[in-house]
Amino acid sequence: MSDILVMRDLVGGYGDANVLQGVSMTAAKAEIVVIVGPNGAGKSTAMKAIFGLLKVRGGSITVDGTDITGWEPNRIVEAGVCYVPQVSNVFREMTVHENLEMGAFLRSGDLSAAYDRVYTLFPDLKERRKALAGNLSGGQRQMVAMGRALMLEPKLLLLDEPTAGLSPRYMEQIFQICRDVRDTGVTIVLVEQHAKQALAFADRGYVLASGANRHEGTGADLLADRDVADMFLGG
Amino acid sequence: MGALEIINFYLVPGIVIGSIYALGAVGITLVFAILRYAHLAHGDLATLGAFLALGAVTLGGVSPYVALPVAMVLTAAAAVMIDKAFYAYLRERPKIVTVMASLGVALMVRAVVQVVWGVDSETYTRGIVRPDVWFGIRIRDRELITILAMIGLVLALHVFLQQSKWGKAMRAMSDNPDLALLSGVDNKKVVMLTWIIVGGLCAAAGVFLGLNYELKAMMGWTMLLPMFAAAILGGVGRVEGAVLGGLIVGIAEEMSTLFLPTEYKAATAFAILLLMLLVRPTGLLKGKVL
Amino acid sequence: MEWIGLANYAVFMAIFICIYALLSLGLNIQWGFTGLFNAGIAGFFAVGAYTSAILTSPAVEGRIGGFDLPVPVGWIGAMLAAALIAWPIGKICLRFRSDYLAIATIGVAEIIRLVIKSEDWLTNSARGITDIPRPFGDLPYVYSQLAYLAIVAGVLLVAYLMVERQIAAPWGRMMRAIRDNEDAARAMGKDVPFRRLEAFIFGSALMGLGGALFAHFNRTITPEAIDPMIATFLVWIMLILGGSGNNRGAILGVAVVWIIWSMSEIVTDQLPHEYAVKAKYMRVFLIGLMLQLVLRFRPEGLLPEPQGTREEVSEKSK
DSSP: OOEEEEEEEEEEESTTOOSEEEEEEEEETTOEEEEEOSTTSSHHHHHHHHTTOSEEEEEEEEETTEEOTTOOHHHHHHTTEEEEOSSSOSOTTSBHHHHHHHHTTTOOSOOHHHHHHHHHHOHHHHHTTTSBGGGSOHHHHHHHHHHHHHTTOOSEEEEESTTTTOOHHHHHHHHHHHHHHHHTTOEEEEEOSOHHHHHHHSSEEEEEETTEEEEEEEHHHHHHOHHHHHHHSOO | OOHHHHIIIIIHHHHHHHHHHHHHHHHHHHIIIIIOSOOTTHHHHHHHHHHHHHHHHHHHOOOHHHHHHHHHHHHHHHHHHHIIIIIGGGTTSOHHHHHHHHHHHHHHHHHHHHHHHOSSOBOSSOSOOOOEEETTEEEOHHHHHHHHHHHHHHHHHHHHHHHSHHHHHHHHHHHOHHHHHHTTOOHHHHHHHHHHHHHHHHHHHHHHHHHHSOBOTTHHHHHHHHHHHHHHHHOBTOHHHHHHHHHHHHHHHHHHTTTSOGGGHHHHHHHHHHHHHHHOTTTTTTOBOO | OHHHHHHHHHHHHHHHHHHHHHHHHHHIIIIITTOOOOOOHHHHHHHHHHHHHHHHSOOOTTSSOOOOOOHHHHHHHHHHHHHHHHHHHHHHHTTSOHHHHHHHHHHHHHHHHHHHHHOHHHHOGGGOBOOOOOTTTTSOHHHHHHHHHHHHHHHHHHHHHHHHHHHHSHHHHHHHHHHHOHHHHHHTTOOHHHHHHHHHHHHHHHHHHHHHHHHHHHSOBOGGGSOHHHHHHHHHHHHHHHOTTOHHHHHHHHHHHHHHHHHHHHHHHTSOHHHHHHHHHHHHHHHHHHHHHHHHHOTTOSSOOOTTSOOHHHHHTO
C-alpha cells in the first residue's frame, strides 16, 4: 500500500464543539493533495488534527502504516510529518540558517546534505542565510518556513495556506517548489484559499464543507465539476 | 565636585551594584521570555545563593570566590526543584497563576533562610578593605572581580545561546514557542535548562551583593524591583539589554543620591520602570511585551 | 473568669477578620472579578491608615496636621488617597499583562514604606502617629470593643452589598467577560484598560478603608505595625483559599486563614524564646506552602465562583 496518509472518519475540534464531523482522505507517496472549501469548512482544522494539535474524538489517522491518532506533536515529527502553520511560522529573531537548524533539531550527524537540498530548492535563502527571518519579505518567510520543515526530510509535509497574502508571482513560485519537493518523493498535503489555482496545480483534491467531505477527485475533474464551480468559481 | 569624585563616589559604586543587578536581570529576562511570566521569587533565590555560599565559607573555610561556584550549582539545583515542585503543574493554567505561586515561593525561600541562618546581618570576611588607586580612580579588588565576573558569565551565556544546540532551542522557545514545539524541541528540557542557568545567575548576584555589602534575609527581595526595572529597561528577552539596563539602573541609583535622600534609591528603579512602561514598553533594545 | 478573656479575644479576632475581609473584598474585585495582580496590598492599606490618622488626630507640632476632623471624613479620605495612588499605577500598567502590575505594585508598596519610615513631617517616622480617635473609644473596654466590632461589621456589610450589587449588574458581567476573554471583549468595543482601571481603583480604595479601620482600632499607627510582605500575602491566601470570584468565599477565607494564623501564633508563643523566633518564620513558610497546595489541589477555593460566570479561564485550567 503506497498511501502515506490515511485519515478515516475523523471527528474532533477545539473545546467541546466538533468542527470535523467525519472527514476521510488519503495521500499517496509523492503526491500533492490540496484541501479546499469555503470558510469554516474545517480545512485547517483537518490539517491540525493530523498533527495532533486538537482533540480527536473519533476516527483514525495513520502515516505510512503507523497509527498516530492522539500522539503528541513531537512524536509525530519523529514519525516523519512536518507541519508549516499559516502564521508565525518562522523564528523571527533567528537567522535564516538558524531557522533551518531548528528544523533539523531532532536530527544529529552531518546535516550538510540537508542544507544543500534546501538551499538548492530555495536559492533566495542561500543568499540571505545570515539575515534575521523577521526582516524578510512575506514570500521569503514562507520559503524559510517550508525549508525549516524540509530539513527533517519528512515523508509527509503539511502546508497551511502557504500562499496566503502572497503576490501571484510568489504563489507560482511556491507551487513550483511544491512540485520540486514532491519530485524528491515527499507527499504534500496543503490547505488553500485560492481554490482554482490550487486545484489546477495539485494531483488530487478534497472539497470540504461543514466539516465533512463534499467532493474528491483529481484537480482537473474537480475544476470541471458544476457543484465545485458553483462553490468557488462564482458560477 | 570634580570628575574624580563623581567617578569614585557615584560611578564606580553604580557600576558595581549595576553589575549585580545585571546578573539578576539576565535571569529575569530569560524567565520572562522563555517561560513567559514574571518570577517574583528571583530576589529571594539570590538571597538563598548568597547564604549557601556563606555556608560553604563557614563550614569549608574557603574564600567566597571558591564558594561562588558551589553556591551557583546548589542554587541551580534548588531552582530546578522549586520549578518541579511548585511551577510545573501550573504550566497549563494562565501564567499569572504562576506569578502568584512565585510570590509564595519568595516567602518560603526567605523563611528557610531566616530559619537556617537567622535574621542578623552577616559578612563573608571581616575587616575593612582599602581600595587600590589607579590613576586616581579608587576601586577594591572585590569590586573589580564583581564587574569582571559579570562580564565573564554574561559572555559565556551569550556564546551558549548563540552557538550551542540547546542554547538555540532556548532562543527558539523564546521567539516562537509553538513553532519550537513543532520542530521537536522538548519543552521540559528547555524549562529545566533555563532554571539551571537562572539559578546559577541568581546565586552569583546574591554572592556579589553579599561580598560588596552584607548578607541579610531581605537582601534579595529589595533587589527585585531594580532587577525588574533593568530587565524591562533593556527589553524583555534581551540578554545584552538586561546588562545595559542593570548598569543604567545601578548608576542611576547612585547618582540619585546627589539629589535625593539615600533612602529613596529604590524609588529611582521604580521611576525608571514606570517611565519605560509609559514611553517605551519594549525597552531600549526592542524586547517583548507580555 | 476564663471565658470572659476568651470572649474578649473572640471579639478582638472578629474585628481583625472584618478588617481583613475588607482587604479581601478589595482584592476580589481586582483579582477575582478582573484578573489584576496586586502585590502591594499592604501599601494601599498603609496609605489608608496614615491618611485617616493625619486627618482625624489632634494637631501636633512638627508634622502636618493632625486636622482633628470627624472620623468618617478620615475614612473617606483614606479611600480617596488609596484610589489616588492606584490611579497612575493602573493607568500605566493596565495596558499590559498583569505581571507588570504585580511588579509595579510591589514597587509602590516599597516606596510607600520608605516614605512612612523617613518623612518626619508627614508620618512622624518611626514614632508613628498616636492619639487617633476611636469611635466609642471612651466607653468601658468591653463595650468599646463591641461597639467597634459593630462599626467594622457594618462597614463590611455595606461594602459587601455594594460589591455584590455591582457584580450582579451589567458592569460585573462585563468585567468577567474581559477577564475571561479579553480579545473578545475588546472586539465588542469595550474599553478594556479603562474598565480594569475602575476595578483597580475601587479595590484599592477598599484596601485603604481597611487600613483606616485598623488605625482607628489601634489608636496608633507606626511603620512596624504591619509587615508588608506578610500582610499582602495573607490577604492573597485568604482570597485564594476562600474562593476568588466569590465574595462570600473571600470573607470565609479571611476567617479560616486568620484563625489558623492567630492560633499558630499562640502555639509558637509557648515555645522557648530561641525557638519562638524561628517558629515565626516556620509559620510564614507554612502559609506559603498552603498557597501552593491550594493552587494545586483546590484552585477554585472553598466556595467556588458561581457556575456560569467562569468560562474561558476554567477551560484553560483543565
